[in-house]
Amino acid sequence: MEESDSIKNKLIKLNILLTSGCNLRCLYCKPDHGCQMLFLPDKILDSIQEFYDLGVCHIGLIGGEPLLYPNFYEFLVRIKKFGIKISLHSNLTLLNNKNFEWLSLVDNVFTCINGPSYVNDKIRGKGVYEKTVAAIKLIKNNYNVQIIIDYIITKLNSRKSHVDYMLRLADELRCKINFQPVFEHSLARIDLNGLEDNGLSITQKDIMNFYNYIMEHYSDILYNAREYINSMADNGYVKLDNCQMGKHFFTIDVHGDVVRCYKFLTEKEKPNGFKLGWKNAFNQVGTTYCSSCFYAHQFNENCLFK
DSSP, X not given: OOGGGSOSSOOOEEEEEOBSBXXXXXXXXXXXXXXXOOBOOGGGGGGHHHHHHTTOOEEEEESSOGGGOTTHHHHHHXXXXXXXXXXXXOOOTTOOTTTGGGGGGOSEEEEEOOSSHHHHHHHHXXXXXXXXXXXXXXXXXXXXXXXXXXXXXXXXXXXXXXXXXXXXXXXXXXXXXXXXXXXXXXXXXXXXXXXXXXXXXXXXXXXXXXHHHHHHTXXXXXXXXXXXXXXXXXXXXXXXXXXXXXXXXXXXXXXXXXXXXXXXXXXXXXXXXXXXXXXXXXXHSOOOOOSEEOOHHHHHHHOTTO
16 A cells, blocks of 8 residues: 555544434433434445555444444445454344344444343333343354443442342353443533433442452453453553554544544544545544543553553
């Protein structure tokens, strides 16, 4: 590839926000719903070739709820045509016997369960626990797809008994589990005051105690990197030295705007890949100089803090 055709740093992964809408109304998130739902334009399908040529080898499909995207299956087929790894972030409640075959094209699935049914459904909605567990079993019984359960730590589900339950459940379902503190971020439509009003916010001390307990029960079931857990246990957050967001990893929102990671989605000035071309848009994204982070996935996927 000629230098003039390259981007400033090698692309590895894109997170693509397919829709701002979701069929659930979790207490800590509350994304756009109903008539406010936005979808990424279909012309994104014609961009996969360019992503591949620029070096992308991993695409994460995020939302909102990606399964609401009208051309979701076609998007999967187009990505797999180039041998690109696909991670799907979905609540799985829309999965059924008619569409679960789509998951044969996915390499791993991130879903969410926040404790026993009575706790999970208080946070995520009535009946959600049962639907999510049923969907996990449907996938596991038919495909060799890795499933990671995201456990969003809040004041409502931070007891040791909740952790013990989830470790047993993950083992039973043959899944890994990723423990993630709730925090204000731009994919959600709720701020710190909203988290407090809903009784969800958790103190730094509680986070440290939680992860110290996790460290005592460390096993292969955990998706969290050991370094992440140690740092959360010691500090209540992870210290950053060399974040790779904006270097090798980018996020594309529903308008085609490119940002470093989720926390920058609310920036006013963002380069748009549809208007500028994707190479130019990626090159205009600034480097991340964050000194700390909560987001567990970013750590595990790109060794941010080495």
